[in-house]
Amino acid sequence: MIALFTIITRKYRVFRESVRCGDDIVVEHLYEYFIPLWLMTGKQNYVEIGLSQIEDLYGRVPYHILQAIVNPLSNLNNLRGDCSPSVGIINILLKRGLLQ
Helix, strand or coil: CHHHHHHHHHHHHHHHHHHHHCCHHHHHHHHHHHHHHHHHCCCHHHHHHHHHHHHHHHHHCCHHHHHHHHCCCCCHHHCCHHHHHHHHHHHHHHHHCCCC
């Protein structure tokens, strides 16, 4: 039980830091993690907010970044230079096992 609490707390901390940094991809991934938890606990308002936020995030993330996330075998070096903060955060999260 304590291990699960620790996992959720760490994901929430990453979520908070990602929102502050403006990293839409990690925020979207963590919304997808938390929405089932909110459904199980009956937090329907949070579910609706999370789903609408994901929809909004998809509209703001450039297409080439979405493709790099959907196809992890693609070459991340082909991304434009202004995307490097997102790529860096994604690489850190992959190494820590927070993204699958």
